[in-house]
Amino acid sequence: MTDPRELYQQVILEHNKKPRNFGKLAPCTHHAEGFNPLCGDQLDLTLVIEDGIVQDIKFQGSGCAIDTASASLMTGAVKGRPVAEAEAMAEQFRGMVRGELDPATEAPLLGKLTLFSGVKDLPSRVKCAVLPWATLHAALKGEEEASTE
Amino acid sequence: MSVDLKPLDVAVVRQDFPLLSRILHGKPVIYLDSAVSGQMPVQAIDRMTKYQRDEHTNVHRGVSTLSQEATDFYEAAREKVRKFIGAGSIKEIVWTRGTTEAINLVAQTFGRMTVKAGDEILLSAMEHHANIVPWQMLAQEKGATIKVIPMTDDGELILDSLDELITDRTKLLGVVHVSNVLGTVNPVKEIIARAHAKGVPVLVDGAQAVPHLPVDVRDLDADFYVFSGHKLSGPTGIGVLYGKLAHLEAMPPWHGGGSMIRSVSWEKTTYLPAPGKFEAGTPPIAAAIGLGAAIDYVTALGLDRIAAHEHELLAYATERLAGLPGLRILGNAKDKASVLSFVVEGIHAHDMGSLLDGEGVVVRAGHHCAQPVMTRFCVPATTRASFAYFNTREEVDILVSAVLKAIELFK
Ligand SMILES: Cc1ncc(COP(=O)(O)O)c(C=O)c1O
Numbered sequence: 001m002t003d004p005r006e007l008y009q010q011v012i013l014e015h016n017k018k019p020r021n022f023g024k025l026a027p028c029t030h031h032a033e034g035f036n037p038l039c040g041d042q043l044d045l046t047l048v049i050e051d052g053i054v055q056d057i058k059f060q061g062s063g064c065a066i067d068t069a070s071a072s073l074m075t076g077a078v079k080g081r082p083v084a085e086a087e088a089m090a091e092q093f094r095g096m097v098r099g100e101l102d103p104a105t106e107a108p109l110l111g112k113l114t115l116f117s118g119v120k121d122l123p124s125r126v127k128c129a130v131l132p133w134a135t136l137h138a139a140l141k142g143e144e145e146a147s148t149e
Numbered sequence: 150m151s152v153d154l155k156p157l158d159v160a161v162v163r164q165d166f167p168l169l170s171r172i173l174h175g176k177p178v179i180y181l182d183s184a185v186s187g188q189m190p191v192q193a194i195d196r197m198t199k200y201q202r203d204e205h206t207n208v209h210r211g212v213s214t215l216s217q218e219a220t221d222f223y224e225a226a227r228e229k230v231r232k233f234i235g236a237g238s239i240k241e242i243v244w245t246r247g248t249t250e251a252i253n254l255v256a257q258t259f260g261r262m263t264v265k266a267g268d269e270i271l272l273s274a275m276e277h278h279a280n281i282v283p284w285q286m287l288a289q290e291k292g293a294t295i296k297v298i299p300m301t302d303d304g305e306l307i308l309d310s311l312d313e314l315i316t317d318r319t320k321l322l323g324v325v326h327v328s329n330v331l332g333t334v335n336p337v338k339e340i341i342a343r344a345h346a347k348g349v350p351v352l353v354d355g356a357q358a359v360p361h362l363p364v365d366v367r368d369l370d371a372d373f374y375v376f377s378g379h380k381l382s383g384p385t386g387i388g389v390l391y392g393k394l395a396h397l398e399a400m401p402p403w404h405g406g407g408s409m410i411r412s413v414s415w416e417k418t419t420y421l422p423a424p425g426k427f428e429a430g431t432p433p434i435a436a437a438i439g440l441g442a443a444i445d446y447v448t449a450l451g452l453d454r455i456a457a458h459e460h461e462l463l464a465y466a467t468e469r470l471a472g473l474p475g476l477r478i479l480g481n482a483k484d485k486a487s488v489l490s491f492v493v494e495g496i497h498a499h500d501m502g503s504l505l506d507g508e509g510v511v512v513r514a515g516h517h518c519a520q521p522v523m524t525r526f527c528v529p530a531t532t533r534a535s536f537a538y539f540n541t542r543e544e545v546d547i548l549v550s551a552v553l554k555a556i557e558l559f560k
Contacts, residue, residue, distance in 0.1 A: 003174060004507035008500070008558055016559075017495070039499055040516055040529050062529050064497035065559075122503060 007118040016065035021075035023058045034135030034146040041067045045135045071132035090133040097129050157458045163539050165190040176509030179544045184535030187382045196442035197435045226441030233444050235365035243424040247388035248356040249279040251375035256283035258400040266292035269318045274300045275328040278518040280354045304331035304480035315347045322351045326358035330517045331480025332488030338369050361486040363452040383443035387436035397423035404429040455538040459487045462536045466545045490531040496559045498530035508551035
């Protein structure tokens with residue numbers, strides 16, 4: 001990819017404009033805040049996990065389109081899934097945007113999230129796409145804060 | 150500024166900048182990021198290369214012809230800086246790594262010497278982190294407080310209350326000459342006069358000023374004036390602290406080591422007079438010589454002509470960008486230089502930055518190391534175009550159409 005415009009596909013632009021699962025769950029069972037110190041993106045993630053299943057998940061915060069769309073699509077993708085599967089997705093997502101694994105064959109859990117694979121060609125933006133997943137990882141581990149630094 | 154300035158021949162000037170003929174994402178690079186770091190003309194690059202190839206050794210070391218030669222070049226560069234900013238003596242020109250190091254030097258020597266518990270340091274609301282954090286560290290160490298000169302929504306300092314903000318506890322006033330986010334040219338001469346009327350010394354952060362307007366530190370009567378080589382068409386790793394000789398003489402040294410001493414014994418070590426006592430260790434010699442060559446280059450173009458050219462570009466870009474849907478310009482001071490920050494409704498600055506990059510247009514997107522300014526204007530980040538003497542109206546047109554394309558994409 002030589003043109004960053006290719007990353008800004010309709011799905012990403014649309015989720016940026018109308019993010020799903022936006023807000024805060026109260027009460028929640030899991031919570032973490034994510035920061036991207038370099039660009040100031042900030043994300044607040046709340047989850048309700050029962051019987052090892054992500055029953056509900058919401059996010060709020062301010063960030064760029066990549067960050068917001070990534071959070072919106074992530075929350076939709078992990079809702080209703082077992083925690084272990086959500087963890088595995090986070091792992092695959094990180095591998096994909098860093099260009100370490102092939103989205104076509106090595107990321108079976110990601111489905112339409114593979115549309116973020118182009119981020120690997122915009123190194124300065126990888127952290128934006130990863131922030132929601134890093135925050136999810138922190139929340140599942142019981143850590144209060146995640147940073148992409 | 151004289152009225153009959155002969156305009157710059159930009160087409161000729163551009164040939165001195167190899168990077169400007171690069172292709173980025175299949176498009177010619179449009180470098181609108183000189184506030185982040187300026188481009189070096191080949192004349193300065195070649196001068197550094199020549200030093201590195203044919204002349205390199207250490208300075209102020211022994212009797213070898215080579216060392217004497219290197220020392221002469223290095224000290225000649227100091228003289229060029231002196232003349233460039235109108236300082237009275239080369240003893241007042243201290244080499245540093247850049248603006249940031251120069252401010253830390255002043256905070257850790259002059260600041261430590263003068264600031265006590267309960268004292269105040271007065272800074273403007275539009276400082277770069279470089280002119281905030283060193284003072285916060287000092288204030289924390291000493292139990293002093295930081296006070297802030299506020300600004301208007303247009304990005305002009307509110308000076309009505311300056312005389313009240315300066316109290317008998319104020320030990321230093323720090324102010325940026327040209328804001329790196331808003332482009333505001335602050336009336337530093339007036340601020341200095343009012344601070345001096347109350348006996349308060351002033352440090353001016355000139356990082357964004359020296360590349361764009363003629364500066365005369367004696368006319369300003371600045372106590373300290375600091376800037377970086379790399380924003381002045383020079384290399385990274387070199388910067389300047391100008392300090393009035395009386396201050397520099399009264400200040401203790403900062404870093405200790407070789408080159409800054411007169412004599413060393415286990416019992417007692419004595420230091421060189423300024424500027425030597427602030428220059429411990431081997432300095433960035435090639436960078437100093439390169440900065441000297443860069444100063445020759447911009448001096449030959451003429452700061453007045455540079456200012457006139459950039460001013461016209463700024464006015465043109467402001468007029469064209471202001472007309473785009475949802476676009477808001479941050480910083481509408483009456484007196485501005487070369488910097489144009491904007492936000493677009495519904496588009497984060499980082500997305501704008503990436504999309505412009507795809508068009509070959511290099512800008513800065515982010516908080517510009519001035520988070521209190523972002524907070525003041527309630528934005529997380531801005532996109533900033535900054536203009537240099539080699540930029541053209543055609544490049545502004547390309548910027549504008551690239552911004553418009555981004556706006557349409559996000560519609
Ligand atoms: C106004 C201002 N002050 C200080 C600095 C810091 O300069 P340097 O990083 O070269 O020390 C900059 C550069 O970004 C600046 O624009």
